Amino acid sequence: MVFAVLVLAHLCALYWPRVDIQGPVTWTDKVAHVLLFLLPTVAGLLAGVRPAYLVGLLALHAPVSELLQHYLLPNRSGDAWDAVADLGGVVLGVTSVVVGRALRR
Template sequence: MKWNPRPLRHLWLWRVGGRALILASIAVALLPAPPGMGSIALGDKIAHAVAFALLMLWYAQIYAGRRDRVRCASGLAAVGFAIELLQSLVPYRSADGWDLVADCVGVVIGLLLAQTRLGNLLNRFEVQPAA
C-alpha cells in the first residue's frame, strides 16, 4: 500500500521531525520516572495521552487521507505497545496496560484535533514561493 502525503514543500523535514519525536518519546519512556510524577493524580496517564495526541496531530498534518491516518494511528498504537514491552524489560520501569489505553486515547484526541485549525500548522511553516 502506498502512502499519500500532503504536497508539502519540506515533506522530508516533517517526516524526519516526526521520527525524531517518536524516538524522543521512546527515550523518555525508558528513562527513570521523573520525581513528583506520582504526586499528580493520573499524571503519568495524562502525559501518555498528551504525547500521543501530539504525535498523531503531527502525522495527521503530513497524511490527510483517511486510510493514511488510520495507518498512522495503528502505527502509533504499536509504538505505545512497544514502549510498554520495553519498559517491562527495564528494571526501574514497569509495563502498565492503562498506559497503552492512555496512548490510544491520545491518538484519538490527536485525530480530533487534526479536524480543527491545529490540523494545518505545518502548512503555515511552509515557505511559499515568491509570486
C-alpha cells in the first residue's frame, strides 16, 4: 500500500501540468528529485518487487520523465541535472536497503 501511494505521488509530482515556483529554483529542487526516486525505490524493494525490474524501470523513467516534461508538457521543462538527481535517488534507495539488510544480519 505504501509503495502504491508513493508511486502515485511520484507520478503526480513529475507529470503535473504546471508547477509554480516563486523565486529562483535552488538546490531544493534537486533534493525533491532525489526523494521522488529514493522513496519508491526503498518502498518497492521492501515490498518485495523484483529488484531488477524496479531499479531498471525507475532508472529508465528518470531521463524519460525529463524528456516528456520538456516535449509534452507546455508549462514544464526537462532538465538533465534533474535526471541525474533522479538516478542518484535510485542509487541511494538501493544502497540504503542493501546496507540496512546487511546491518540486520
